[in-house]
Amino acid sequence: EAQVTQNPRYLITVTGKKLTVTCSQNMNHEYMSWYRQDPGLGLRQIYYSMNVEVTDKGDVPEGYKVSRKEKRNFPLILESPSPNQTSLYFCASSHRWGKGGNQPQHFGDGTRLSIL
Amino acid sequence: GQQLNQSPQSMFIQEGEDVSMNCTSSSIFNTWLWYKQDPGEGPVLLIALYKAGELTSNGRLTAQFGITRKDSFLNISASIPSDVGIYFCAGHGNKLVFGAGTILRVKS
Numbered sequence: 645e646a647q648v649t650q651n652p653r654y655l656i657t658v659t660g661k662k663l664t665v666t667c668s669q670n671m672n673h674e675y676m677s678w679y680r681q682d683p684g685l686g687l688r689q690i691y692y693s694m695n696v697e698v699t700d701k702g703d704v705p706e707g708y709k710v711s712r713k714e715k716r717n718f719p720l721i722l723e724s725p726s727p728n729q730t731s732l733y734f735c736a737s738s739h740r741w742g743k744g745g746n747q748p749q750h751f752g753d754g755t756r757l758s759i760l
Numbered sequence: 761g762q763q764l765n766q767s768p769q770s771m772f773i774q775e776g777e778d779v780s781m782n783c784t785s786s787s788i789f790n791t792w793l794w795y796k797q798d799p800g801e802g803p804v805l806l807i808a809l810y811k812a813g814e815l816t817s818n819g820r821l822t823a824q825f826g827i828t829r830k831d832s833f834l835n836i837s838a839s840i841p842s843d844v845g846i847y848f849c850a851g852h853g854n855k856l857v858f859g860a861g862t863i864l865r866v867k868s
Contacts, residue, residue: 684769684860685860686764686766686859688858689856746856748793748808750805751795751802751804753800753801754800754802
């Protein structure tokens with residue numbers, strides 16, 4: 645089954661304790677991205693990756709890191725989490741169109757992070 | 761930067777009624793997408809629009825890509841209880857931008 649898998653689904657942790665949220669897709673998609681969802685703000689892009697070893701900042705990258713060492717995986721790293729990073733996080737992936745731009749993205753089921 | 765204004769923010773309607781929501785922007789988009797998010801899940805693509813003026817249906821859902829390329833609407837006909845959820849529009853210009861969402865609640 646084609647899917648985007650995020651882990652963990654839920655995490656409660658404390659300020660400053662490094663954490664990683666993993667994302668894996670089995671559709672051989674070139675493009676992967678991370679979003680955070682906050683009430684009234686919709687989905688805001690944190691980081692994205694056009695392909696292996698190619699990553700770039702989205703709209704709200706501060707406090708986050710990513711890596712794309714393999715095509716299927718795109719982990720989101722919070723080196724020193726703070727309470728304002730409490731949010732619902734989504735990973736998404738898609739194929740790229742031949743002339744540039746991306747096909748509609750497939751989303752994972754989300755990771756709810758609470759930073760105390 | 762590019763921004764989308766999605767309205768209404770929320771709706772509470774009677775089962776069987778038709779529903780309409782829209783997104784507008786001051787920017788031009790090349791693609792409009794409509795997603796639905798059920799509780800505890802990620803957004804799922806409902807309809808993708810690639811051409812100005814395009815009108816596309818998916819079952820009881822119909823969406824249109826505005827002729828100016830700055831807006832799009834989604835209609836749901838004869839709503840049922842399982843239509844509840846959050847509906848997001850997204851526009852793709854030089855990047856993908858999401859609206860804030862429309863929360864749909866249906867009274868049975």
